[in-house]
Amino acid sequence: MSNWPTELRVTKDRQRLAVTFDDGTAFELSAEMLRVLSPSAEVQGHGPGQKLTVPGKRNVQIISVQPVGNYAIRIGFDDSHDSGIYTWSYLRELGEKGGELFAAYEQELADKGMSRDISAKPR
Secondary structure, three states: OOOOEEEEEEOOOOOEEEEEEOOOOEEEEEHHHHHHOOOOHHHHOOOOOOOOOOOOOOOOOEEEEEEEOOOEEEEEEOOOOOOOEEEHHHHHHHHHHHHHHHHHHHHHHHHOOOOOOOOOOOO
16 A cells, blocks of 8 residues: 555644654644545535535644554544544645645635635535
């Protein structure tokens, strides 16, 4: 399997997940990005066009990381969200393309009149 992590570590401030892969590539993924781009059905929806934009998560923290088989982790956040299953390949994708994915998220917020700081009903 490619994209196999050799280290997963939550930073002391609980604001980032440090991931190192077997090819030596390493990323620090922000808790906010992991939360708002969660692969969960709660965020992604159950089909095309159902993805939600989740505002107000700038200061969200990681409170738990649990293994899911040999292929993923489940991340628990301090806002009670814990249903996303983050595969190794999705973590790698977030590391490699996180900047552009997060920029698209920020644009969605702006387009919907939402904020990273003010929580509102996702839409």
